[in-house]
Amino acid sequence: MIIGVLALQGDFREHRAALKKLGIESHEVKANDDLPGLDGLIIPGGESTTMGKLMVDYGMIEPLQKFAKTHAVWGTCAGAILLSKDTGRPQPLLALMDCDTTRNAFGRQVDSFEIEIPVPFLEPAKPDYHLTFIRGPIFSRIRGKAQALLQLPDGKVVAVLDGHLLATSFHPELTNDLRFHRYFVEMVKRTRAN
Amino acid sequence: MAKTASKEKVVSSFEVKKGLAEMLKGGVIMDVVTAEHARIAEDAGACAVMALERVPADIRATGGVARMSDPELILQIMDAVSIPVMAKARIGHFVEAQILEALGVDYIDESEVLTPADESFHINKHDFKVPFVCGCRNLGEALRRIGEGAAMMRTKGEAGTGDVVEAVKHARSLFGDIRVLLNLPEEEVMTFAKNIGAPFELCLETRKLGRLPVVNFAAGGIATPADAALMMQLGVDGVFVGSGIFKSGDPAKRASAIVKATTHYNEPKLLAEISRNLGEAMVGRTVDSLSDGDKLAGRGW
Numbered sequence: 001m002i003i004g005v006l007a008l009q010g011d012f013r014e015h016r017a018a019l020k021k022l023g024i025e026s027h028e029v030k031a032n033d034d035l036p037g038l039d040g041l042i043i044p045g046g047e048s049t050t051m052g053k054l055m056v057d058y059g060m061i062e063p064l065q066k067f068a069k070t071h072a073v074w075g076t077c078a079g080a081i082l083l084s085k086d087t088g089r090p091q092p093l094l095a096l097m098d099c100d101t102t103r104n105a106f107g108r109q110v111d112s113f114e115i116e117i118p119v120p121f122l123e124p125a126k127p128d129y130h131l132t133f134i135r136g137p138i139f140s141r142i143r144g145k146a147q148a149l150l151q152l153p154d155g156k157v158v159a160v161l162d163g164h165l166l167a168t169s170f171h172p173e174l175t176n177d178l179r180f181h182r183y184f185v186e187m188v189k190r191t192r193a194n
Numbered sequence: 195m196a197k198t199a200s201k202e203k204v205v206s207s208f209e210v211k212k213g214l215a216e217m218l219k220g221g222v223i224m225d226v227v228t229a230e231h232a233r234i235a236e237d238a239g240a241c242a243v244m245a246l247e248r249v250p251a252d253i254r255a256t257g258g259v260a261r262m263s264d265p266e267l268i269l270q271i272m273d274a275v276s277i278p279v280m281a282k283a284r285i286g287h288f289v290e291a292q293i294l295e296a297l298g299v300d301y302i303d304e305s306e307v308l309t310p311a312d313e314s315f316h317i318n319k320h321d322f323k324v325p326f327v328c329g330c331r332n333l334g335e336a337l338r339r340i341g342e343g344a345a346m347m348r349t350k351g352e353a354g355t356g357d358v359v360e361a362v363k364h365a366r367s368l369f370g371d372i373r374v375l376l377n378l379p380e381e382e383v384m385t386f387a388k389n390i391g392a393p394f395e396l397c398l399e400t401r402k403l404g405r406l407p408v409v410n411f412a413a414g415g416i417a418t419p420a421d422a423a424l425m426m427q428l429g430v431d432g433v434f435v436g437s438g439i440f441k442s443g444d445p446a447k448r449a450s451a452i453v454k455a456t457t458h459y460n461e462p463k464l465l466a467e468i469s470r471n472l473g474e475a476m477v478g479r480t481v482d483s484l485s486d487g488d489k490l491a492g493r494g495w
Contacts, residue, residue: 008457009220009241030457045217046241047277053239054457057450078217089276103276109300110323112210113203128201134213135278135300174213 003188004029004038008054010046010078014173018181032063040072040188043079045134045171048103051078052092061094068096072164072191074184080160080167081137097162098144105138105156105169112136119150122179130177131158131170138169164191211325211345214278214300215409218242218346218432222422222453223411225249225436228267229274235439238449242278242300244434245271250307250354251437251476254488260308262290265297272298280327285494286312288321295324301346302326304339306493307353307436316494319343329413331364331491333371334390337400338495340408341393347406349430350491351414354437356478358415358424360491365412365428375401414491417442417476419455419469426459443473 003019005012007028019026019042027034029041041064043051055061067073073096075083082094084101106113112134119129139157142148149166150159158169164187172180221241226232232243247263248256262283272279278300283290285304290311294302304317306329319326320343329350330336336347349368351361371390375397378386383401387394399407412425413434422433435452442448451468458464486492 007220009239011216011219013219014216046219047217047221049236049277050221050239050241050453053237053450054454057454091276108298109210109214109278109325110206110295110298112214113205114207114210115203116201132210132213134210134217171213174209174216 001025001039001185001188001192002027002037003185004034004041006041006043006051006079008046009050010044011171011173012044015042015044015076015181018173018178019185022178022181022185024185031058032060035063035067038067038071039192040074040184041067042184043073043075043082044173045077045079048078048081048087049091052082055094056092061092064094065096068094068165070191072166072184072188074166074168074187076168076171076173077134077136080139080169083165083167084139087137097160097165097167098142098146099139099160099162099167100141101137102140103137104135105140106133106136109135115152117152119179121149122183124179129179130175132174133158133170136169139167206323208343208345212408214325215327215346218278218411219409220457221432222449222456223280223432223434224439224449225434226271227440229270231440231445232271232274232279234446235449236275236277238446239453240277240449241432242280243271243275244280244282244303244436245299246282249437249440250490251356251441252354253307254354254479262287262294262308265293268294268297268299282308283317284308285310286315286317288317291317291322291326295322299324304328304344306350306490310493316342319345327411329491329494330368332367332390333375333400334392335495336368336406336410337390337392337396340396340406344408346409346411348411348413348434351412351416352481352484353414353490355415355481355484356417356438356441356476357481358417358421360481361412361415361421361425362428364414364491365425365430368406368410369429372400372405376404415481416452417478419451419465419472422452422455423459423465426456432456438476441476443475448472448475
């Protein structure tokens with residue numbers, strides 16, 4: 001199995017390091033030519049406007065949309081924004097998931113935070129998972145077959161699943177906990193089997 | 195769906211301060227002096243902007259005391275863009291830093307580009323919720339700033355010159371020091387720490403990680419896509435471009451080209467394409483034409 005990590009900007013190295021710890025091969029994706037042969041794709045944290053602009057300039061929007069029809073894709077933070085349909089301001093998006101995002105929904109950098117909460121769908125479910133939010137978005141509207149996967153204690157939705165597409169507002173790649181990457185690898189396996 | 199009681203939120207830990215810098219990696223942080231510039235920078239793909247009243251080339255030309263920018267200007271720039279906004283405080287001027295934190299900027303640059311406010315002491319950056327980036331010329335200086343709480347570093351270069359030579363010198367010096375440290379037997383690390391004037395524990399951490407404990411960008415003199423790619427190939431995580439963009443003939447085009455060069459820094463064919471037809475680069479001043487008193491990199495210690 002080979003998982004691609006979009007490497008236009010952001011913390012793609014951390015995602016690759018996490019996959020390596022799981023024994024999964026990963027490749028950087030900087031152009032459309034890098035997509036063939038991949039079994040899944042991660043869109044990392046970073047700045048969504050920077051990545052979006054580069055995707056447009058390199059004609060990557062449509063090829064990525066096509067790839068996502070048949071492959072598992074996971075976006076973290078900026079990646080989640082790019083997977084969503086609308087952010088309420090004009091910016092290029094992949095618009096693949098049936099949800100909207102609100103950017104910087106918790107405030108500016110001084111409001112960035114960490115929190116530990118139970119995430120029962122992870123394997124194993126204990127201990128609680130350490131979530132890191134950095135100028136993170138929230139999912140403001142969830143429609144169709146997209147479903148809220150995880151909420152904070154105040155009710156804010158911070159993870160959404162839409163078929164074989166996963167979006168998280170937080171950064172599992174910044175922790176040493178590999179459970180979210182393992183969860184995605186299982187998604188890739190299931191999508192490949194179908 | 196999971197929704198259960200939890201532990202408390204922890205705001206502004208060192209991890210989230212460092213984390214924002216992780217998100218900026220592979221990107222370009224651009225100096226902007228108006229909201230209009232900030233929008234041009236965002237549209238060109240900047241991963242953050244540095245809000246200031248004068249770019250370093252103008253600070254050099256005008257002379258006088260360079261201070262923190264007018265909060266009104268910083269707020270206008272914060273309103274204009276969705277990407278992170280950084281602003282500069284003078285070295286040691288912790289009240290300018292308090293004001294910038296109160297404004298809600300995303301990062302403070304304790305910067306040698308402004309006139310230092312304290313000749314002996316930098317700001318205690320652990321006191322703040324907002325993260326700091328600081329300049330360095332070598333590993334000792336970098337680890338002293340990190341010891342004071344800096345969550346991101348940038349090699350200093352020589353700001354406002356458009357001459358990349360000092361940026362290269364400082365990056366080579368930093369990475370050279372790290373390579374030496376990685377090859378030392380553990381019993382020699384304490385003496386190494388003493389010789390470079392760095393905290394022992396941070397030397398140990400750097401040795402364990404094989405790199406600085408925080409993200410490190412290049413700054414000071416980057417004016418072309420090739421300059422940006424050069425710094426990336428030397429091993430920095432991203433670049434600051436100050437005067438190089440808005441002192442050039444076609445800022446939007448040059449900004450966009452430098453963003454692309456930072457992504458594709460090791461693909462010469464693409465770099466050749468990216469570098470075509472960018473118009474005039476900033477005129478610049480060679481670093482060796484500056485008197486020692488005009489050099490900014492020597493500020494801070």
